[in-house]
Amino acid sequence: MAVMEEIKMVDLRSNFSPSSALGIARRAEWRPLGIRADELHKPKVAIVNSSSDLAACFAHLDDIVPVLKKELRALGVLPFEIRTAAPSDFITSVGRGGSYILSARDLMVNDVEVAVEGAQLDAIIALSSCDKTTPAHLMAAGRLNVPTVIIPCGYQHSGMAEGREADVEEIFLQAAMAAVTKEPTDHLQEMADDAILSPGVCAGLATANSMHIAAEALGMAVPGAAPVRANSERMWDNVRRSAAALVDMIQRDIRPRDIITAASIRNAVRAMLAVGGSTTTIKHLQAVAVEAHVDVDVWEAFRTLGRSTPVLCSVRPNGTTLTEQFEDAGGAATILRELMPLLEGDALTITGHTMAENATAAAPADGDVIRTIDTPYSTDPAIVVLRGTLAPDGSVAKRPVPDSGTKQFTGPARVFDSREQAIAGISDGRLQPGDVAVIRGIGAVGGPALGFTSSFIFALNARGLADKVAFVTDGQFSGLVNQGITIGEVSPEGIADGPLGRVRDGDEIAIDLAAGSLDLHVPADEVAARDVYVRPESADAGGGYLDQYRELVQPLSCGTVLGCRACGLCEGHHTAPLPAAVGGGVTA
Structure with a gap:
């Protein structure tokens, strides 16, 4: 592909006159970063790095950044790493009964907005990992509507994949059961040492891998991006292909709202139904739709499309198939190929090609790990x-x-x-x-x-x-x-x-x-x-971000976004507004 300097460019919002106050200030700030004056006209891209030392999910993201920067610079753009909050379901779920988990999703969206809109950057490439990062990055893409690519950064190598007793999901389940039964946990402590053998998200088809697949099904990740082993050659190839796709999007002026449409949302719903993905993908996809100004009822889409979407795989925790086996059988790309008769194939993707065009390159179903639509695992929705x-x-x-x-x-x-x-x-x-x-x-x-x-x-x-x-x-x-x-x-x-x-x-x-x-x-x-329900006072309530969240959060039917977007879902849909005394200051 030609580098950015060799092809015709669209106007860039990040460029200011070199003699203006803003142009001079940027030159002064960026010169110590190694950016020359003759580079200041180039597209400026935010590398969204939701990284943290708190969990293995994020441990490899910092190593991806320099490689991605090198790829983007070679393609003629200026990359800038920005940071966001980075919640982990296993680690940051302790305080306030786990309330910081879902609420952090919307905090990440705001983190991205502050950096990208504040600096008027031209595009986003997001390193997506744990459960809430992918939906947050997709929501930010829909809200800001600048060229955006999602990079699913892969799942961890688990002990179970090595023939050992457990992965992190199994440890979680057994430890939770032991907490109830009061059984000894000495053996679980030893198993925990062998559960996670590399960086990356949980190995099973829980929210993280489900949302990685959903991003590909939406058309917001390169074909074949998910699921993928963290730090594998396939992951690094995805990084390189994602950089090239983003530069092409900038040149063609392809934006998230060209891709995230009612059709692509329905395609993602079909994909989640076909793999038996996490139930949390419903509210996340609804939130993505709201942020992208797409008037679609994702809950009803799952309800109606579930009756005609066959289940094509049975990956843990739904069945016994490992995610590694699912990836090797073709993963999301093969699922989308097999579903094509049921999908809206003319939906645009970040490659500039349609979903149907991309699907032609995918491997066909092997009939075992991934079934065909004529011989599914089940016709009952998962x-x-x-x-x-x-x-x-x-x-x-x-x-x-x-x-x-x-x-x-x-x-x-x-x-x-x-x-x-x-x-x-x-x-x-x-x-x-x-x-x-x-x-x-x-x-x-x-x-x-x-x-x-x-x-x-x-x-x-x-x-x-x-x-x-x-x-x-x-x-x-x-x-x-x-x-x-x-x-x-x-x-x-x-x-x-x-x-x-x-x-x-x-x-x-x-x-x-x-x-x-x-x-x-x-x-x-x-x-x-009957009397109106009054929530009993919580012993740990009061103060901080969660009080702000309670005041602004919208109903599940709106994806629990913060603040009403006038998305078209409210009329005739919500049965009652929230009472002002318990967080109804902003009603839907």
């Missing part, structure tokens, strides 16, 4: 979006692949205001087989940032109740959980005075995964006459 009188705006369940479990459950509600209360309800006998456990008040506002409920699910499993008690919550649970009937992210959340907030002990709740329904069998007038 991600099930439910709506009904208890969840007018949606809720989600994760199912194993293939799914042989029960799909209907009806029982009396047992209502709790925290995970701890619910776990105690198992021990004291309040929760019995046939019940529907309800934990509310821990949604986007109530949590804030969607409290985790995995510990309660593990407690159910440890007591042999996972298949005997259904579970409904406005919080979230780990993507590793796909046992029993577990319904999360109920919207409107309890604190928004939705139906969940007015459920009482003994109310009958009916769940039908096949029909995609979640209903409260109580007359509507009786529900309306």
